[in-house]
Amino acid sequence: MHRSRLAGFIIDCQTPDLPAAARFWGRALGLASLGADDERYIRLDGREHGLAIEVQSVDHPSRVHLDIEADDVEAEVARLEALGARRIEKIRTWWVLEAPTGQRFCVVQAKAPLAGRPGTQTWPAP
Amino acid sequence: MHRSRLAGFIIDCQTPDLPAAARFWGRALGLASLGADDERYIRLDGREHGLAIEVQSVDHPSRVHLDIEADDVEAEVARLEALGARRIEKIRTWWVLEAPTGQRFCVVQAKAPLAGRPGTQTWPAP
Numbered sequence: 001m002h003r004s005r006l007a008g009f010i011i012d013c014q015t016p017d018l019p020a021a022a023r024f025w026g027r028a029l030g031l032a033s034l035g036a037d038d039e040r041y042i043r044l045d046g047r048e049h050g051l052a053i054e055v056q057s058v059d060h061p062s063r064v065h066l067d068i069e070a071d072d073v074e075a076e077v078a079r080l081e082a083l084g085a086r087r088i089e090k091i092r093t094w095w096v097l098e099a100p101t102g103q104r105f106c107v108v109q110a111k112a113p114l115a116g117r118p119g120t121q122t123w124p125a126p
Numbered sequence: 127m128h129r130s131r132l133a134g135f136i137i138d139c140q141t142p143d144l145p146a147a148a149r150f151w152g153r154a155l156g157l158a159s160l161g162a163d164d165e166r167y168i169r170l171d172g173r174e175h176g177l178a179i180e181v182q183s184v185d186h187p188s189r190v191h192l193d194i195e196a197d198d199v200e201a202e203v204a205r206l207e208a209l210g211a212r213r214i215e216k217i218r219t220w221w222v223l224e225a226p227t228g229q230r231f232c233v234v235q236a237k238a239p240l241a242g243r244p245g246t247q248t249w250p251a252p
Contacts, residue, residue, distance in 0.1 A: 011227075013228075013229075024210055029194065030132065064191060065190060068154065080154055085150075101139040102139075103139075119157065
């Protein structure tokens with residue numbers, strides 16, 4: 001048994017100026033900046049939505065990708081593979097997967113217990 | 127004075143089988159289907175996040191795009207242009223814009239009053 005939920009979305013920006021990208025997206029979406037996690041990530045305030053929203057500096061073309069968080073990353077990746085997703089790459093503690101429809105998305109380790117948080121599901125589904 | 131908010135995100139799928147795409151994404155994200163809006167859209171239940179989440183059939187490569195809703199689309203598009211966004215195309219009642227960082231996103235007409243809804247901002251900012 002494990003739990004997972006939609007953690008949020010990441011606005012991947014192919015840009016040499018991450019602060020400017022985060023300023024645009026924060027103002028566009030009306031979300032305050034919560035500051036930089038490190039030189040590659042600036043967090044926007046998605047707490048009203050119960051989501052983590054981040055602007056990320058990337059080397060690949062700009063896009064938006066979804067993050068799923070799980071209390072057991074390997075079990076969650078196996079569940080998603082059974083649905084048709086494909087493992088692309090493990091990066092530190094998280095997996096990059098590709099959906100059957102082609103979008104890349106990530107499965108990350110939940111940093112806090114998932115029970116009771118918005119959208120949390122228990123697998124196998126009861 | 128007008129209001130806008132992050133409305134949600136659309137999972138654009140280049141697929142001949144939209145129901146299968148929506149089944150994958152609903153199961154992957156743990157979100158129930160709310161049914162088809164028309165033959166191009168299937169809604170997932172983003173109410174716990176205060177967001178509209180939809181799976182869309184598209185002709186362009188698959189991606190994820192963000193939607194902003196506004197009670198005055200033209201004023202919101204003008205605000206976003208001043209931030210550096212670029213108008214791409216008007217489709218019926220909504221505008222497709224491109225961010226300075228390259229992502230396409232949409233500004234749609236809010237179907238319900240925005241005051242008091244999660245993430246709503248008033249422009250010009252008070």
